[in-house]
Amino acid sequence: MGTRRILAAVIATAALAGLGLTGAATATAQGAPSYVTPSECRQGGGTPAINEAGNYCKGGMHDGQRVD
Known part of the structure; x- marks a missing residue:
């Protein structure tokens, strides 16, 4: 037992x-930290919005992550 x-x-x-x-x-x-390169953003299906405030990835699997 x-x-x-x-x-x-x-x-x-x-x-x-x-x-x-x-x-x-x-x-x-x-x-x-949540940073991706512009090419990683594109490869994930997004568009790097570098000229907009915050430099974020728009759309795709990295949506909302900062682009550096």
């Missing part, structure tokens, strides 16, 4: 550790 409890605790700990690593990776990705 004690072995089952230990095994259950190990499995629960591993599952929670996996969730923690996933959350940390997501937080890191969201905290990174």
Whole structure:
């Protein structure tokens, strides 16, 4: 009976550790600055609006990201 409890605790700990690593990776990705090059903007289907305020990519998969 004690072995089952230990095994259950190990499995629960591993599952929670996996969730923690996933959350940390997501937080890191969201905290990174969101810059793309003009060519990356075009390749993603957007149009770099370099002459407009903010220099953003319009449309495509990089929509709203700053163009640098």
